[in-house]
Amino acid sequence: MTMSVAMTVNGKTVSGNVEARTLLVQFLRETLGMTGTHVGCDTSQCGACVVHVDGVSVKSCTILAVQADGSKVTTIEGLAESPEKLHPMQEAFRENHGLQCGFCTPGMVMSAIDLVKRHNYAVTEEIVRHGLEGNLCRCTGYHNIVKSILAGAQAMKAAGV
Amino acid sequence: MGNVKIGDRVTRKEDRRFLTGSGRYVDDLQLARVTYAHFLRSPHAHARIKSIDTTKAAASPGVVAIFTGKDVAEAKVGGLICGWVVKDKHGNPHKAPAHPAIALDTVRHVGDTVAMVIAATADQARDAAEKIEVDYDVLPAQIDLATALDPKAPQVHADAPGNLCYDWELGDKAQVDAAFAKAAHVTKLDLVNNRLVPNAMEPRACAAEYDRGTGNYTLYTTSQNPHVARLVLSAFVLGIPEHKLRVVAPDVGGGFGSKIFIYPEETMCTWAAGKIGRSIKWTAERSESFMTDAHGRDHVTHAELALDKDGKILAFKVDTIANLGGYLSTFATAVPTYLYATLLAGQYTTPVIYCNVRAAFTHTTPVDAYRGAGRPEATYVVETIVSKAAREMKIDSAELRRRNYIAKDAFPYQTPVALTYDSGNYGPILDQAMKLADYAGADARKAAAKAKGKLRGVGICSYIEACGIAPSAVVGSLGAGVGLWESAQLKFNPTGNLQILTGSHSHGQSHETTFAQIVSDKLGIPLDQIEVVHGDTDKVPFGMGTYGSRSLPVGGSAIMRAADKIIAKGKKVAAHLMEASEADIVFENGAFKVTGTDKNVPLGQAVFAAYVPHNYPADLEPGMDENAFYDPSNFTYPSGTQICEVEVDPDTGNVEIVNFVAVDDFGNVVNPMVVEGQVHGGIAQGVGQALMENAAYDKATGQLLSGSYMDYTMPRADDLPSFKLGYEVTPCPHNPLGVKGCGEAGAIAAPAAVMNAVRDALSAVGAQDRIEMPATPQRVWAAINAH
Numbered sequence: 001m002t003m004s005v006a007m008t009v010n011g012k013t014v015s016g017n018v019e020a021r022t023l024l025v026q027f028l029r030e031t032l033g034m035t036g037t038h039v040g041c042d043t044s045q046c047g048a049c050v051v052h053v054d055g056v057s058v059k060s061c062t063i064l065a066v067q068a069d070g071s072k073v074t075t076i077e078g079l080a081e082s083p084e085k086l087h088p089m090q091e092a093f094r095e096n097h098g099l100q101c102g103f104c105t106p107g108m109v110m111s112a113i114d115l116v117k118r119h120n121y122a123v124t125e126e127i128v129r130h131g132l133e134g135n136l137c138r139c140t141g142y143h144n145i146v147k148s149i150l151a152g153a154q155a156m157k158a159a160g161v
Numbered sequence: 162m163g164n165v166k167i168g169d170r171v172t173r174k175e176d177r178r179f180l181t182g183s184g185r186y187v188d189d190l191q192l193a194r195v196t197y198a199h200f201l202r203s204p205h206a207h208a209r210i211k212s213i214d215t216t217k218a219a220a221s222p223g224v225v226a227i228f229t230g231k232d233v234a235e236a237k238v239g240g241l242i243c244g245w246v247v248k249d250k251h252g253n254p255h256k257a258p259a260h261p262a263i264a265l266d267t268v269r270h271v272g273d274t275v276a277m278v279i280a281a282t283a284d285q286a287r288d289a290a291e292k293i294e295v296d297y298d299v300l301p302a303q304i305d306l307a308t309a310l311d312p313k314a315p316q317v318h319a320d321a322p323g324n325l326c327y328d329w330e331l332g333d334k335a336q337v338d339a340a341f342a343k344a345a346h347v348t349k350l351d352l353v354n355n356r357l358v359p360n361a362m363e364p365r366a367c368a369a370e371y372d373r374g375t376g377n378y379t380l381y382t383t384s385q386n387p388h389v390a391r392l393v394l395s396a397f398v399l400g401i402p403e404h405k406l407r408v409v410a411p412d413v414g415g416g417f418g419s420k421i422f423i424y425p426e427e428t429m430c431t432w433a434a435g436k437i438g439r440s441i442k443w444t445a446e447r448s449e450s451f452m453t454d455a456h457g458r459d460h461v462t463h464a465e466l467a468l469d470k471d472g473k474i475l476a477f478k479v480d481t482i483a484n485l486g487g488y489l490s491t492f493a494t495a496v497p498t499y500l501y502a503t504l505l506a507g508q509y510t511t512p513v514i515y516c517n518v519r520a521a522f523t524h525t526t527p528v529d530a531y532r533g534a535g536r537p538e539a540t541y542v543v544e545t546i547v548s549k550a551a552r553e554m555k556i557d558s559a560e561l562r563r564r565n566y567i568a569k570d571a572f573p574y575q576t577p578v579a580l581t582y583d584s585g586n587y588g589p590i591l592d593q594a595m596k597l598a599d600y601a602g603a604d605a606r607k608a609a610a611k612a613k614g615k616l617r618g619v620g621i622c623s624y625i626e627a628c629g630i631a632p633s634a635v636v637g638s639l640g641a642g643v644g645l646w647e648s649a650q651l652k653f654n655p656t657g658n659l660q661i662l663t664g665s666h667s668h669g670q671s672h673e674t675t676f677a678q679i680v681s682d683k684l685g686i687p688l689d690q691i692e693v694v695h696g697d698t699d700k701v702p703f704g705m706g707t708y709g710s711r712s713l714p715v716g717g718s719a720i721m722r723a724a725d726k727i728i729a730k731g732k733k734v735a736a737h738l739m740e741a742s743e744a745d746i747v748f749e750n751g752a753f754k755v756t757g758t759d760k761n762v763p764l765g766q767a768v769f770a771a772y773v774p775h776n777y778p779a780d781l782e783p784g785m786d787e788n789a790f791y792d793p794s795n796f797t798y799p800s801g802t803q804i805c806e807v808e809v810d811p812d813t814g815n816v817e818i819v820n821f822v823a824v825d826d827f828g829n830v831v832n833p834m835v836v837e838g839q840v841h842g843g844i845a846q847g848v849g850q851a852l853m854e855n856a857a858y859d860k861a862t863g864q865l866l867s868g869s870y871m872d873y874t875m876p877r878a879d880d881l882p883s884f885k886l887g888y889e890v891t892p893c894p895h896n897p898l899g900v901k902g903c904g905e906a907g908a909i910a911a912p913a914a915v916m917n918a919v920r921d922a923l924s925a926v927g928a929q930d931r932i933e934m935p936a937t938p939q940r941v942w943a944a945i946n947a948h
Contacts, residue, residue: 019284035189036182038414040362041447045870048362076182083181090180094172097838101669102179103186103363103414125883132878136870138362138415139669141845141907142878144838 005069009034010078018065024058025049027065028075036076036106040136047135050107051075057114059134076106079113088155089113089148098148100139111135112149113156121157123150164751167682167898170834174688175673184412187366187381188444195368196225198430198443199286201276201293202452203268206302206524206863207315210266210275210295218278218292223285226437227293228277228429230265238262238432239398241423243489244642247327247498247520255327255520258318260488262398262425262432268297269317269487270526271865272452274425279433279441302524302863306484307461309521317487317522324522326485326494331502331578332515340476340513344467348550353933354538356459356484356856357849358451358873359531361668363414365454366444367427369434377405378435382427384410384696385420385666386706389643391698393423393491399432406431410696413668417846418530419454420668421708422491426453451868456856457531459484460497460538466546472556474509474565479516479542487522490529494520499579499639500535500627500709506576507543508587508623508800509565514577524863526856530708532846533905536626537912544622544913545920552924558621558917559595563588566623580627582798584891587623590824591802593887594621598804598822606806607925616809616925617819620917624803624910627796628902629714635795646792647711648702649719651680651727653785655772657765658690664704665716666696670904671835672712676720678831679898683724684764685751702788710902713831714797714893721897722789733781734771735762797893797901801825803844803914809922814942816852816919823910824887828901836903837886843907844884849876850908851915855935874935 006015009032016031028034028051037060040048049060052074079087086094089112099105115131116123123131128149129142137145165171178184215227241260248254263274276293280286301315308314309324317324341347367382378401384390387408395403413420430441445453460483467476483497502516551561566587567574574582595601603619610617630636633644650662661676677691694700705711728748735753736743745756754761762770771785806820823840830836853874857866867873892899912934919936920929923944931944 021284029189033191034182035186036184038186038363039188039444040364041870043447043869043871046362046447076180080181083177086177086180093180094176097173097834099176099179100671100838100842101362101415102175102184102412103361105179106182109180129879129881136362136875136877138360138417138846138875139842140838141841141843141884142876142881143841143883146878146883 003066005065007068007070008072010074020066022065023061024063024065024068025060028060034075034077038103038106040104045136047107047111048104050110050135052110052114057111076109079109088159088161089152092152092155093148096144096148096151098140098145104135104137108135108137108145112152116149116153116156121153123153125150163687164685165678165681165688167679167831169678169832171674171678171688171832173671173674174677175671186363186412186414187368187383190368190381192368192370192440192442195440195442196279196281197283197286198441199278199283199290200274200426201278201290202449203264203271203273203275205268205297205299206271206304207300208268208297209300210264210268211298212296213276214294215276218289221285221289221292223281224289225279225281226433228263228433230261230263233261233263234265241425241428242393242397243494244393244491245495246640247329247494248640249327250330255494256321256325257489258320262428270524271863272526273487277429277433279437304523304525304858304860304863306459306482306521306523309523310482310519317524321522326520326522328519329498330517333513334515336513337476337478337515341467344475345470346468346550346554348466348546348553350464350546350549352462352464352542352545354458354460354462354541355850355934357457357531357854358856359417359419359454359457360875361415361417361419364445364447364450365420365424367430368440368442369430370440371434371438373438377407378431379407379409380427380431381409381411383413383420384408385416385668385708387666387696388664388698388704389706390423394428394431398428407699410666416668417532418457418534418708421706422455422529424453448869451873452526452865455490455527455529456486457528458538459528462542464542464546466550468550468554472554472561472564474511477505477511477514479505481518483518483520484523484525484528485520486525486527488527490527493527493529496530496535501539503579504536504539504625504627505543505578507540508567508625510567512577525858532843532908534709536905537909540622540624540909541913544624545916548620548917559591559600562621562623563591581795583795584894585798585800585826586889586891587800590800590826590889591623593889594802594804594822594824597824597885597887598806598820600804603806610808616811616922618807618809618918618920618922620805620914620921622803622910622914622917624801624906626799626906626909628710628799628905629793629797630709630711631715631793632795633792643705644792645705646790647716647719648704648788648790649716649723650702650788651723653768655769657768659686660692660694661720662694662701663716663720664701665712666707668707670707670712670839671832675713675831675835676717679717679720680724683721684727686764710904713898713900714896714902715791715793717898717900718793718896719789719791722791723787726787726789727785730785730787731764731767734767737778737781738762738767738770794895797828797896799825799827799901799903799906801906801910803910805914805918807915807918807922809919809941811945814938814945816936816941818848818882818915821882822885823907824889825903825906826889826891827903828893829890829899830888831900839903840886840907841884843905844911845876845881846908847911848881848915851912851934851936853880853935853937
C-alpha cells in the first residue's frame with residue numbers, strides 16, 4: 001500500500017509517496033537522497049541513524065516514515081550553519097578527534113546534542129557515557145567521543161544553541 | 162591550513178565531510194538503472210541441497226533475475242581463493258577445498274550463500290527470496306573446535322580428511338624438550354581464544370556496473386585493498402581482464418580486517434551486472450554480517466613454559482588448534498601460522514620455542530584476520546603463561562617480565578621463531594606504565610577493596626608486534642601469493658598544489674591527514690594544498706591496501722621516496738632556472754637554493770616551470786610527477802606494556818575496569834592525536850574480547866546464537882574507562898620515517914592485560930584458573946562459586 005507523507009526536513013518542506021512499511025531512515029536516504037543518516041544494524045541497537053524529530057533524538061530505523069508525517073526532522077545535514085561554520089558539537093568532535101571512520105558519527109553527534117540539551121548543558125563524563133548507551137562506535141574506544149561531547153556542551157552553552 | 166611538521170597534533174582534513182553527512186560510503190551511491198541483490202542464506206550449518214525451486218520467486222513483483230550455484234558453475238565462475246599457501250610439517254601444501262561463490266550441492270555454515278535474487282527494489286528482492294523453495298537434507302554438523310580433528314567428527318570437506326587443513330610446526334622440538342628436562346619450574350596452561358565478529362559499523366556493501374559499450378566493469382565495494390580485490394577477481398575468479406575491471410573503495414566505515422577479503426557477494430554482483438546488463442547494489446543487513454563477515458581468533462591451546470629457579474625463561478612449547486570455519490577465507494591460512502607462532506618469543510629472551518598448529522575446518526563462518534591477526538592470539542598465550550608462572554613462583558609479575566626482557570643493546574635480535582626484531586627498549590616502557598598505573602599502590606587498593614567486599618586485581622601485558630607486513634621476498638618465501646610493497650605517486654598541478662596517490666587505503670585511519678602531513682613537512686607545502694587520493698584502481702598506480710598496520714611504515718615510506726624523487730627533479734629544474742650546477746642546489750624550507758648564495762627558487766616556481774617549459778634544455782623532461790614503489794627490508798616491531806586494574810563484585814561477577822594504562826613504542830609518531838585515537842580504539846576491541854564479545858554457536862545445531870547486537874555484546878561507552886597513555890620512542894632503523902605502526906597494538910595487548918587482572922583478582926578466592934574469555938559476569942560468578 002502506498003501512502004503520501006509530508007514533513008519538514010532541515011527547514012524545507014518535503015513530501016513523497018512511500019510504501020506503508022517504509023522506515024523514516026529509508027525515506028530520508030532513498031526518497032530524499034539524504035545519505036548522512038546511516039544504517040548500521042537491523043535491531044535498533046547501533047544508533048547510526050539517529051535524527052531529531054520535533055527536537056528529540058530518535059532512531060530513524062525505529063519509526064515509519066508515515067509516523068513522522070507533519071513533523072520537523074533535523075538530520076546531520078541540517079546542523080551546520082554553512083559548510084564553513086559547523087555546529088559547536090560538530091566542531092568539538094573535530095577538535096577532539098571524536099571520529100575515525102565517520103560512519104557512526106552522524107548518529108553520535110545527533111545523540112550528543114539532545115543529551116546535552118536534556119541535561120541543560122550540565123553533563124559529566126558519567127552522564128555522557130551512560131547517555132551514549134544507544135550508540136555504538138567501533139573505532140574510537142569512546143574516549144575521544146566523551147571528550148568531544150563534554151567540550152561540545154560547553155561550546156553549545158557559550159553559543160546559546 | 163599552513164605548513165605542518167611530522168609530530169604535530171594536526172586536526173583531520175577528512176572530518177568536515179564526515180561531520181556534515183557528506184561522506185560517500187558505498188550504500189550512499191546512487192547508480193543509474195540500478196537493481197538490488199538479496200542473497201538467500203542457508204539456515205543450516207551442514208546440509209545437502211536436494212533441490213531449489215525458484216518458480217514462485219521468479220514470478221514475484223520486480224524480479225529481474227535469480228541465480229543459483231548451478232548457474233555459477235555453468236558459467237565457470239571460479240571459486241574464491243586462499244592467497245597464502247602454508248606447507249605442512251611434511252612439506253605438503255595445505256588442503257584447499259573448493260569455495261564456490263554460491264553453494265552448489267552442500268552448505269557448510271549457517272549463512273552460506275544459496276541463491277542470489279535481483280529485483281527492482283531491495284524489498285522486492287527480499288520478498289522474492291522468501292518464495293524460493295529449497296529442499297535440504299540436513300546433515301550432522303561439526304561445530305566444536307576441540308573435537309573437530311577427532312576421526313569420528315562429521316566431515317566438512319571430502320578432500321580434507323579428518324577436517325585437517327594442515328599440521329604445521331615451527332621451532333626445534335628436541336631442543337625444547339631438552340631444555341624442559343633441566344627446568345626448575347614448569348608452568349602449564351590451557352587456553353581458549355574466543356571467536357569474535359569484527360563488526361565494522363558500516364556493513365559490507367557493493368555496487369557493480371557493466372558498460373556494454375566498452376565491456377568495462379566497475380565495482381564499488383567496502384574494501385581495505387581495492388587493487389588486490391581487482392587482481393583476485395579478474396585473474397582467479399571472474400576472468401575479466403584486469404584493465405577492464407575498475408574497483409573503487411570510497412569512504413569505508415571501518416574494516417578491522419573483515420574488509421580485506423574477497424567475498425561471494427561482490428563476486429556475484431560483478432558477474433551478474435555483466436549478465437543482466439544493469440547495475441546491481443547490495444548492502445548487508447547486520448544479521449547477515451554476523452553470519453558472513455569473516456570472524457576472528459578462535460583457538461584452543463595448550464602451552465608449557467620452562468623456567469630456571471630465578472624465573473629466567475628456558476623454553477616454551479605451544480600446541481594450538483585453530484578454527485578456519487567452513488571454507489578458507491583469503492588469508493586464513495597465514496593467520497594461525499606465520500602471524501602467530503612467529504610472535505611467541507614476545508619481548509623475552511626465550512632461547513628455544515616449539516609450536517605446533519593444526520588448522521581445522523568446522524561448520525562455522527570462515528575465520529580470517531581480525532585486528533592484529535595472529536599477534537593478539539600469540540600475545541594472549543605468552544602473557545597469560547608468564548603471569549601464571551609469576552603467580553606460581555611467587556615472583557612479582559612485573560619483575561619476572563623484566564628479568565626476561567631482551568636488552569636494549571641486543572638489537573637486531575634474532576628470535577628462535579624466525580623473526581629478527583629491529584629495535585626496542587622494553588624496560589623504560591614498563592617503568593613508565595607502572596608509574597602511570599601507580600603499580601606500587603596496588604596492594605593498598607586491593608586491601609581497601611577487600612574491606613568493602615570487592616576483589617581487585619592488576620594485570621600486565623608486554624606485547625610485541627610484527628607489523629608493516631612485508632618485505633616481498635620474506636612473505637613470498639612463506640607462501641604469500643602477492644608481494645607486499647606499497648606505491649605512491651606525487652602529482653603536482655602547474656599551480657603548485659599536489660595530489661598524493663597512495664596504494665594503501667583509509668577506512669578510519671586518518672591517512673588524508675597524516676600522509677599530507679608527511680609531505681607538508683618534507684616539501685614545505687601548506688596542508689590545504691595537498692590532497693590524498695586512494696581507493697580507486699583507475700587513479701592509483703597500484704597498491705596492496707591497508708591491514709597489519711602497514712600504511713605508514715610501508716605506504717608512508719613510499720610517499721617519502723616519491724618526495725625524494727620530486728626534490729631530485731626539482732633540483733634539475735632549479736639549476737636550469739638559476740643557471741647553476743645541479744650539484745650546488747640544496748632544498749631547504751620549501752625552496753631550492755644555490756649553496757653559499759642567496760639565490761633561490763621556491764618549489765612552486767620550479768613546479769610551474771616544469772609544466773611551462775619555455776627555454777627548457779633538451780635533456781630536461783617536462784612535468785613534476787613522480788612514482789615510487791617501496792619494499793621494506795624487514796617488518797617493524799612496535800612494542801609496549803599495558804596495565805589494567807579491575808574490581809570484581811563477587812556477588813554479581815561484574816568486572817569493572819577501574820584503571821587502564823598503555824605505554825607504547827611506535828617509533829617516530831607523525832600525528833600524536835591520530836595515534837592516541839588508534840590506541841583507544843584498539844584497547845576497546847581488546848577489552849571487548851576479554852569481557853563481553855563472543856561469537857557463540859549451538860554445538861548441536863550449528864546455529865549462530867550471537868547473531869545480532871541483541872546477543873553479541875559490543876563494548877558501549879559506559880563499559881569502558883578513559884585510558885591513560887604514554888610513549889617511548891625507539892625509531893625504526895630501516896624505514897625513512899622511523900615509524901613502526903600503531904593500529905593494532907591496543908587490541909593485541911588488552912585481552913591479556915584485562916584477563917591477567919581478572920585472574921589476579923580471582924586468585925584471592927582460588928578461582929584464577931577457572932575463567933576464560935569473555936569474562937562475563939555469569940562466568941566470573943560461576944568461577945567464584947565453583948566447588
